[in-house]
Amino acid sequence: MSIRERLSGNEAIATAMRQINPDVVAAFPITPSTEIPQYFSSYVANGQVDSVFVPVESEHSAMSATIGASAAGARAMTATSSCGLALMWEMLYVAASDRLPLALALVNRALSGPININCDHSDAMGARDAGWIQLFSENNQEAYDNMIQAFRISEHPDVRLPIMVCQDGFIISHGVENIELLEDDLVKKFVGEYKPEHYLLNAQEPLAVGPYANPPYIMESKKANLEALENSKKVMLEVAREFKQISGRDYGFFEAYKMDDADYAMVIMGSAAGTGKDAVDALREKGIKAGLLKIRMFRPFPASQVAETLKNVKVVACMDRTESFNTLNGPLGADVKSALYDMGSKVKVVNYVYGIGGRDVTVASLTSVYEDMMKIEADGTVGQAYRYLSLRG
Secondary structure: OOEEEEEEHHHHHHHHHHHHOOOEEEEOOOOOOOHHHHHHHHHHHOOOOOOEEEEOOOHHHHHHHHHHHHHHOOOEEEEEOHHHHHHOHHHHHHHHHOOOOOEEEEEEOOOOOOOOOOOOOHHHHHOOOOOOEEEEOOOHHHHHHHHHHHHHHHOOOOOOOOEEEEEEOOOOOOOEEEEEEOOHHHHHHHHOOOOOOOOOOOOOOOOOOOOOOOHHHHHHHHHHHHHHHHHHHHHHHHHHHHHHHHHOOOOOOEEEEOOOOOOEEEEEOOOHHHHHHHHHHHHHHOOOOEEEEEEOEEEOOOHHHHHHHHOOOOEEEEEEOOOOOOOOOOHHHHHHHHHHHHHOOOOEEEEEEOOHHHOOOOHHHHHHHHHHHHHHHHHOOOOOOEEEOOOOO
16 A cells, blocks of 8 residues: 655655665765755664665765775665766776666756756766766656666666766756555565675685776677667666556656647656646647647657657657757757658658756746747758747846
8 A cells, every 4th residue: 555645855865765775875065955864864873674775975985985895795776966976987988887886866966067956967067977877857756766777777787877866956856746655565676685696705606896998808798788878778667567556647758738639749757747738728628629749758768759740750859957068959859850761761850958057947948849840840941950938138
């Protein structure tokens, strides 16, 4: 039986961590993720978990300690945001290349500069090429559910990769919503006991973790990382099917919202997807065939599935909550365009930068994107393909 609660996104993540009961949690505080280790450390102090909590001197040390614990054979995790993730940069690549199934709760926040502590996806997008699995959450419920599923995906023998569960800073992390929790015993059974095949503290199998990779070996290591990411797609779907059986909630690569007959589709990630759905509903009432594709698994990117879902759409708008400074498109826009190109699609695509540094995202602002898509169809040309939304004059 589910347990109805009212929790913030940070409380939801900390609750999932308590139910998972990892062996080691190492963390350093940074807004807006600070509450996650704060709540979890109280669970440790109160004896609600038997985890070892390691308060470290920096985020680089947090990821280093998490890597060390995972390599030793422990189920390990951490949490951070923004500049904290940037300070982990070197170690993010180490975690993936060492094939360590650790978990990171990332509360998305703008990277400096200029200095800003509000929500955008620049932290996660900067880490998108580090070899990690990345799941994005629309709301508190999804943040909780994604964290419950995370270790099942990352620890699978065909995967063995670190996983990043993302939620929008302040919007989800500090916003309180009704949420349905699973019972502790059910989560424990679902996640299962961690039984690593290879680990440093196994006296019967001496091994090295993270040795120097000479040129004859490093490309093969990268290819193995890529193959594991490809394997994670199938594993994620299998885990999602099992999760639905215990929760009733359905997850996949993405959520296709009113896409069956859509002429105009928005592709978006994170909390703004809920605002986009409201815009779609309002447009549908006016007879406009609007739809929305909310990406959940951004890395690895489910390219063929996205392209198949968008193949009959007239115009697509890709929404990037970051600026990648290539002057052509954002990360999500680039992936969607590539997927459509590989399928041979002639769907017109426009890419928007929105919500940077906490800029308001409203139903009206997202409705204007659909209005732009309708104009693109009427004119027969995209015009400016890379645009800023809600930019002050």
